[in-house]
Amino acid sequence: MTAVIETEGLGKRYHKLWALTDCSLSIPAGHVVGLVGPNGAGKTTLMNLATGMLAPTAGRIEVLGERPAAGPGQLAQVGYLAQDAPVYAGLSVADHLRLGAHLNPGWDSELGRRRIGQLDLDPGQKAGKLSGGQRAQLALTIALGKRPELLILDEPVASLDPLARREFLQNLMEIVGERQVSVVLSSHLISDLERVCDYMIVLVDSRVRLAGTVDELLATHHLLSGPRRDPASLPDGVQVISASHTDVQSTLLVRTSGPVLDPAWTASEVGLEDLMLAYMKQASGRGQHHRHLEVQK
Amino acid sequence: MEASVIEFHLDGRSGVAPYMQLIHQVRHALRLGLLHEGDQLPKVKDVAASLAINPNTVLKAYRELEYEGLVAARPGIGTFVTGTLDGGSLAAHGPLRRELQRWLAKARRAGLDDESIEALFASTFRSASEDVEDTGRWAG
Numbered sequence: 001m002t003a004v005i006e007t008e009g010l011g012k013r014y015h016k017l018w019a020l021t022d023c024s025l026s027i028p029a030g031h032v033v034g035l036v037g038p039n040g041a042g043k044t045t046l047m048n049l050a051t052g053m054l055a056p057t058a059g060r061i062e063v064l065g066e067r068p069a070a071g072p073g074q075l076a077q078v079g080y081l082a083q084d085a086p087v088y089a090g091l092s093v094a095d096h097l098r099l100g101a102h103l104n105p106g107w108d109s110e111l112g113r114r115r116i117g118q119l120d121l122d123p124g125q126k127a128g129k130l131s132g133g134q135r136a137q138l139a140l141t142i143a144l145g146k147r148p149e150l151l152i153l154d155e156p157v158a159s160l161d162p163l164a165r166r167e168f169l170q171n172l173m174e175i176v177g178e179r180q181v182s183v184v185l186s187s188h189l190i191s192d193l194e195r196v197c198d199y200m201i202v203l204v205d206s207r208v209r210l211a212g213t214v215d216e217l218l219a220t221h222h223l224l225s226g227p228r229r230d231p232a233s234l235p236d237g238v239q240v241i242s243a244s245h246t247d248v249q250s251t252l253l254v255r256t257s258g259p260v261l262d263p264a265w266t267a268s269e270v271g272l273e274d275l276m277l278a279y280m281k282q283a284s285g286r287g288q289h290h291r292h293l294e295v296q297k
Numbered sequence: 298m299e300a301s302v303i304e305f306h307l308d309g310r311s312g313v314a315p316y317m318q319l320i321h322q323v324r325h326a327l328r329l330g331l332l333h334e335g336d337q338l339p340k341v342k343d344v345a346a347s348l349a350i351n352p353n354t355v356l357k358a359y360r361e362l363e364y365e366g367l368v369a370a371r372p373g374i375g376t377f378v379t380g381t382l383d384g385g386s387l388a389a390h391g392p393l394r395r396e397l398q399r400w401l402a403k404a405r406r407a408g409l410d411d412e413s414i415e416a417l418f419a420s421t422f423r424s425a426s427e428d429v430e431d432t433g434r435w436a437g
Contacts, residue, residue: 032351169349177342177352191309195350218314271312 002065004029004150004182005050009059012045019045021206023059027184027199029149031213032176034197035186036276041203043186044083047154050184051080064149076106079148083155085139089128093121096142104146115141119171133164137171144175153185157192165189169196190273200272202279209279214272221275224252224265235262242278253278302326302336307348315350319358327367327382338368338376 003026010023020042027033035043048054049061052069061067066074087096093116101107116123119137121130127138136156143151156172157165173196176183187193193200200217202210210217221241228250231240238260241253253270254260260267270278303326305319313321326332338359345352359376362368367380404414 032353166349170346173349173352174342174346177345192349195307195309195315195348198351198353 002029003027005061005063005184007059007061010049010056010061011058012049012054013057018206020049023208025201025208025211029182030180031182031199032197033182033184033199033201034193035184035201035203036188036190036193037203038280042206043203044154046203047152047184047186050152051078076104076146077149079143079146079151081139081143081151081153081156084159085136085156087127087130087135087139089126091127092123093125093127093138094123096127096138097145100142100145106147108145108147112141112145115144131164133160133167136160136164136168140168140171149181151181151183153183155186155188157187157189165192172196190276194272200276202276204280209282217275218269218272220257221253221255221270222260222267223270224254224260224267226250226265241282302332303339305339305344305348307350316354316358316361319344319355320361323362323367324382327378327380332378334378334381336378338378340375
């Protein structure tokens with residue numbers, strides 16, 4: 001299968017600050033990809049590069065085999081939902097659908113009508129009067145109406161209450177089940193991503209720390225506990241992600257392709273959330289803990 | 298949408314992978330006789346939508362169950378139960394359950410709390426399984 005997003009040495013600098021550095025990724029088609037990382041890690045920058053809203057400072061990026069926003073054909077295949085689900089406050093729900101139909105050659109008007117009916121939105125309602133959840137659903141409807149091959153969603157559920165969040169994700173998963181659409185979404189809510197994503201990317205301090213299918217990540221990481229010892233004494237090929245020690249005991253999160261055979265260690269499986277957090281902690285734990293300013297496009 | 302025989306649920310805090318939870322729930326329903334041969338499992342798309350989980354997760358669970366010979370997929374129609382797990386033993390469940398209840402009452406009177414009871418059961422279960430394996434080897 002071809003890659004939906006392929007980058008090589010991709011970087012973006014704002015004045016003196018690198019928002020994304022040396023990013024090399026190859027995201028295969030047919031996945032729901034979760035993009036996680038602390039504020040200012042470069043998630044939005046990566047998404048803006050993928051949609052062609054930003055041009056790279058270094059390296060290259062291809063989306064569905066072409067440079068982002070290379071032409072109308074490429075643009076028509078990518079649906080994008082920016083942070084906070086922007087809609088036109090003064091336009092009605094029906095106006096949004098009309099606008100979508102007018103601006104997109106391959107518009108699926110049946111889908112638009114069906115979703116608005118399903119979601120119980122009043123077509124005459126001004127978008128500015130919708131609740132956060134309804135607004136997100138309207139914006140998703142517009143993004144889907146163009147029948148994209150790739151859907152890019154920047155923090156789609158961040159501002160929603162738990163019920164609206166669940167409904168949004170239920171809808172999204174229904175769509176993924178119905179059509180062959182690849183999805184990349186960013187979120188702080190790892191527990192949500194754990195349900196919906198089968199591919200994960202961890203971005204910290206403008207770098208990719210971890211990327212892979214969830215199955216592969218879970219199969220190659222283990223939690224080891226045993227009598228206290230120096231992590232450096234572990235065999236080659238075992239990479240320590242995090243380590244904590246008491247006087248007598250060591251607990252390590254390690255990455256290894258093979259099984260851990262040393263009987264001194266008790267190996268157990270590690271959950272996806274703990275795994276993501278360990279990678280985020282590993283990166284931010286070095287030196288002074290600080291966060292970059294959240295850089296808006 | 299036709300009503301399915303079983304409805305899946307997910308425990309987000311159990312630490313058990315979602316696809317394993319689905320597999321356990323089907324096995325559990327088979328064991329308790331809630332699912333029978335010929336019953337249709339909920340459609341992948343419907344499970345994904347109702348639980349807000351990745352359709353691939355549901356597919357993975359169904360494939361695993363298929364591999365175990367418990368279900369079979371009919372392309373374009375759905376996934377159907379083809380096997381059983383009760384081993385014809387459903388009739389024995391009642392008396393066994395009553396014996397177990399008596400045993401539990403005895404354990405409580407002896408001062409064991411829930412955790413101790415579970416630990417005792419698990420360790421006895423394990424050593425008994427090992428014994429069975431050994432006997433099996435000798436007999437074979």
